[in-house]
Amino acid sequence: MADEALFQFLHNELIQYVYKSAEHGEMENGRCITKLENMGFRVGQGLIERFTRDTARFKDELDVMKFVCKDFWTSVFKKQIDNLRTNHQGIYVLQDNKFRFLTQLSTGKQYLEHSPKYLAFACGLVRGGLANLGVKSIVTAEVSVMPACKFQVMIQKM
Amino acid sequence: MADEALFQFLHNELIQYVYKSAEHGEMENGRCITKLENMGFRVGQGLIERFTRDTARFKDELDVMKFVCKDFWTSVFKKQIDNLRTNHQGIYVLQDNKFRFLTQLSTGKQYLEHSPKYLAFACGLVRGGLANLGVKSIVTAEVSVMPACKFQVMIQKM
Numbered sequence: 304m305a306d307e308a309l310f311q312f313l314h315n316e317l318i319q320y321v322y323k324s325a326e327h328g329e330m331e332n333g334r335c336i337t338k339l340e341n342m343g344f345r346v347g348q349g350l351i352e353r354f355t356r357d358t359a360r361f362k363d364e365l366d367v368m369k370f371v372c373k374d375f376w377t378s379v380f381k382k383q384i385d386n387l388r389t390n391h392q393g394i395y396v397l398q399d400n401k402f403r404f405l406t407q408l409s410t411g412k413q414y415l416e417h418s419p420k421y422l423a424f425a426c427g428l429v430r431g432g433l434a435n436l437g438v439k440s441i442v443t444a445e446v447s448v449m450p451a452c453k454f455q456v457m458i459q460k461m
Numbered sequence: 462m463a464d465e466a467l468f469q470f471l472h473n474e475l476i477q478y479v480y481k482s483a484e485h486g487e488m489e490n491g492r493c494i495t496k497l498e499n500m501g502f503r504v505g506q507g508l509i510e511r512f513t514r515d516t517a518r519f520k521d522e523l524d525v526m527k528f529v530c531k532d533f534w535t536s537v538f539k540k541q542i543d544n545l546r547t548n549h550q551g552i553y554v555l556q557d558n559k560f561r562f563l564t565q566l567s568t569g570k571q572y573l574e575h576s577p578k579y580l581a582f583a584c585g586l587v588r589g590g591l592a593n594l595g596v597k598s599i600v601t602a603e604v605s606v607m608p609a610c611k612f613q614v615m616i617q618k619m
Binding site (some may be wrong): 305306307308309310312313314316317320321324338342343346349350351354378379 | 463464465466467470471472474475478479482496500503504507508511512532536562
């Protein structure tokens with residue numbers, strides 16, 4: 304529990320810090336999101352290396368995605384993805400009905416506009432994890448009702 | 462394990478970020494340390510509120526210090542303080558022979574000069590925790606041999 308709280312508080316501080324340092328300079332919202340996303344990316348890279356140390360080789364892209372939805376998600380976000388869909392052409396939609404980084408926020412519509420801040424790091428985590436498994440992607444997140452969240456992973460063919 | 466890794470990676474990213482954003486501006490080393498320390502302070506405040514929810518009232522300052530050295534330390538840094546000394550005039554020295562935030566660093570003298578970066582957040586954590594228990598203090602850290610660390614807590618009489 305302690306480490307969970309420690310991480311959550313630090314995550315909140317980080318968001319505040321990035322946005323605050325933007326105020327002084329001329330950095331706009333988009334760049335803050337990018338900064339948080341990039342930090343997530345590097346953390347995701349590190350995490351996936353630890354998690355897959357004793358894992359068998361992955362068969363294909365779908366196998367990698369399943370690993371991310373189950374093992375990676377459970378380790379990092381404390382539950383599995385609730386629903387994984389794909390169009391079999393490189394787009395995956397991961398639905399999490401109770402996303403960890405949003406559970407502390409009010410469930411009303413009031414803070415909906417702030418959700419991107421709280422999801423940028425998470426998007427980076429997923430992108431970084433996938434990247435280190437050899438899957439280059441663009442990850443975006445969308446919230447319609449808190450604390451549910453939909454992640455869209457677009458695979459970048461190399 | 463996952464949350465521990467998640468926190469550690471994020472902590473490292475944070476340090477890098479604070480120092481990197483300093484390069485662009487005219488912020489010097491001291492201010493980076495202060496920023497990290499302040500973030501630790503607020504996180505420490507949050508943590509101690511959770512940890513002490515079901516705790517009995519503390520008798521005195523020494524009782525608070527003992528709680529920090531045992532319960533707080535175990536929750537946040539995964540082990541107890543190895544040695545607590547005091548001059549009974551408001552100065553406490555907390556010795557941790559294997560401090561969590563330093564265990565990832567090389568034990569040689571090579572990175573000794575970088576240790577303040579990795580301890581600033583921790584100092585803030587302790588100061589924030591104490592502050593929310595009604596004990597105003599100044600916390601500094603000192604390393605002579607990695608990964609051992611000595612924290613000095615100077616109580617500020619009100």
